[in-house]
Amino acid sequence: MASETPQNGAASETASPVVSFVAFKPQLFVEAPKANDAVVFYKNAFAAEEVSRSLNAKRKADQELPLVLSAELKIAGASFLVADAVDDSAKLVKSGGNGVVFCLESENIEAAIAKAVSAGAVAEGEVAECEGACGGGRVGKVTDPYGYVWQFCTPAKKAVGDVEA
Amino acid sequence: MASETPQNGAASETASPVVSFVAFKPQLFVEAPKANDAVVFYKNAFAAEEVSRSLNAKRKADQELPLVLSAELKIAGASFLVADAVDDSAKLVKSGGNGVVFCLESENIEAAIAKAVSAGAVAEGEVAECEGACGGGRVGKVTDPYGYVWQFCTPAKKAVGDVEA
Numbered sequence: 291m292a293s294e295t296p297q298n299g300a301a302s303e304t305a306s307p308v309v310s311f312v313a314f315k316p317q318l319f320v321e322a323p324k325a326n327d328a329v330v331f332y333k334n335a336f337a338a339e340e341v342s343r344s345l346n347a348k349r350k351a352d353q354e355l356p357l358v359l360s361a362e363l364k365i366a367g368a369s370f371l372v373a374d375a376v377d378d379s380a381k382l383v384k385s386g387g388n389g390v391v392f393c394l395e396s397e398n399i400e401a402a403i404a405k406a407v408s409a410g411a412v413a414e415g416e417v418a419e420c421e422g423a424c425g426g427g428r429v430g431k432v433t434d435p436y437g438y439v440w441q442f443c444t445p446a447k448k449a450v451g452d453v454e455a
Numbered sequence: 456m457a458s459e460t461p462q463n464g465a466a467s468e469t470a471s472p473v474v475s476f477v478a479f480k481p482q483l484f485v486e487a488p489k490a491n492d493a494v495v496f497y498k499n500a501f502a503a504e505e506v507s508r509s510l511n512a513k514r515k516a517d518q519e520l521p522l523v524l525s526a527e528l529k530i531a532g533a534s535f536l537v538a539d540a541v542d543d544s545a546k547l548v549k550s551g552g553n554g555v556v557f558c559l560e561s562e563n564i565e566a567a568i569a570k571a572v573s574a575g576a577v578a579e580g581e582v583a584e585c586e587g588a589c590g591g592g593r594v595g596k597v598t599d600p601y602g603y604v605w606q607f608c609t610p611a612k613k614a615v616g617d618v619e620a
Contacts, residue, residue, distance in 0.1 A: 309502065314533035316481045316555070320601040328601050335574035335599065336559065336567075337474065365559065368479040368533055390481070390555045390603075394501065394530065402501075409500035434500065436485040436493050438555075 309402045311394045312445050315369045317360070319389030322374035325358035329372050338363040346374075391431075392438060395445040399430050402442045406432045411440070474567045476559045477610050480534045482525070484554030487539035490523035494537050503528040511539075556596075557603060560610040564595050567607045571597045576605070 320328045332338040341364055345356040357374040364370075371393065373379070379389050396402045399417055407413050417430035420443070427444030434440060485493045497503040506529055510521040522539040529535075536558065538544070544554050561567045564582055572578050582595035585608070592609030599605060 311501065311531040314530040314535070316535075316557070318601070318603060324601065328599075331574055331576075331600060335571040335576055336476065336605075365479040366476040370479070370481075370557075392481070392535075406500040409496055411496075411500055434493075435496060436483070436489065438483060440501075 309396060309398055309405050311396050311402070313369065313393070313395040315362070315371050315393045315395075317371035317373055317391045317393050317441070319373050319375035319379040319391070322357050322376055322380065323355060325361060325372050325374040326355070329358070329361050329363065332363055332365075332372065336365050338365050341369065346376075390438075391441050393441045393443060396442055397444065399428055399442045399444065403430050403432055406434070406440065410435050414439070417442075474561060474563055474570050476561050476567070478534065478558070478560040480527070480536050480558045480560075482536035482538055482556045482558050482606070484538050484540035484544040484556070487522050487541055487545065488520060490526060490537050490539040491520065494523070494526050494528065497528055497530075497537065501530050503530050506534065511541075555603075556606050558606045558608060561607055562609065564593055564607045564609065568595050568597055571599070571605065575600050579604070582607075 318328070329338075329340060329343075333340065341362040343361040344359045346359050347356065357376065359373060361372045362369055363372060375389055379391070394402065403413055403417070411432035411434045414431040414433055417428055419427070420429035429441060429443045431439055431441045483493070494503075494505060494508075498505065506527040508526040509524045511524050512521065522541065524538060526537045527534055528537060540554055544556070559567065568576075568578055568582070576597035576599045579596040579598055582593055584592070585594035594606060594608045596604060596606045
């Protein structure tokens with residue numbers, strides 16, 4: 291009930307900065323390298339429209355197709371992301387849980403995480419630069435009290451290509 | 456590749472009727488009866504706005520609060536649903552998988568399911584009247600080739616209350 295009320299603590303951190311989100315997008319991880327197939331399926335099955343796609347530049351062998359870091363699709367005006375599961379997300383998908391993460395785009399990731407944690411979420415790891423995920427930029431994660439993972443990231447850049455190198 | 460091409464079969468079913476969706480909403484199931492707590496959490500943590508809520512009229516004992524069939528929340532203009540997990544969804548949540556179902560609202564559920572199945576999805580059960588889920592009306596489900604469950608339902612009614620008794 292008091293989650294909006296700043297506590298009188300020793301730290302002089304900003305009291306409850308306003309956090310706003312510019313997008314909410316479920317991200318569906320699929321066993322790598324099936325994300326491309328999944329995108330084709332969602333187009334055929336649900337007439338999803340592909341908005342953008344970012345690929346992982348690294349691949350294990352030259353003949354392999356690059357993995358899909360994130361493909362953004364739209365149905366009925368709502369966006370969702372499809373991604374090849376690697377690392378942690380691969381464990382989630384392989385364990386039979388489904389690999390859905392909810393992405394929230396915000397200009398102020400630290401404040402968004404702090405607010406979620408004060409409401410009862412558990413922060414997972416540190417905020418880090420994370421190429422491609424959710425449109426790229428800085429990314430942080432929390433798990434909510436009901437087991438769902440929420441990923442905060444800086445807003446997706448419009449497709450202008452990579453500015454650096 | 457031929458998923459859009461009607462096959463010459465014996466049945467004279469309509470060839471690939473146009474299926475359109477009016478909404479896409481992830482539905483997050485939580486262990487009953489925690490959906491109300493989850494709604495409060497999403498409001499506190501992410502400033503989600505509650506749009507509507509439908510309750511299960513049945514309860515096990517008079518002193519129990521009714522379960523949440525579906526509460527619709529919005530973040531950044533995107534909708535998602537929170538529901539108490541009962542029956543099949545309870546198994547999903549308890550098994551440690553996360554209980555996300557993707558709801559697609561359409562006026563033509565049968566055609567939507569037929570199209571999804573022709574693209575490779577597997578239909579789950581029959582289309583049935585299903586009070587409250589996704590806003591109510593008729594509901595059918597498919598599982599896609601990547602393990603995700605998609606629920607088709609008739610579009611959510613505007614909150615006018617029950618017309619019939």
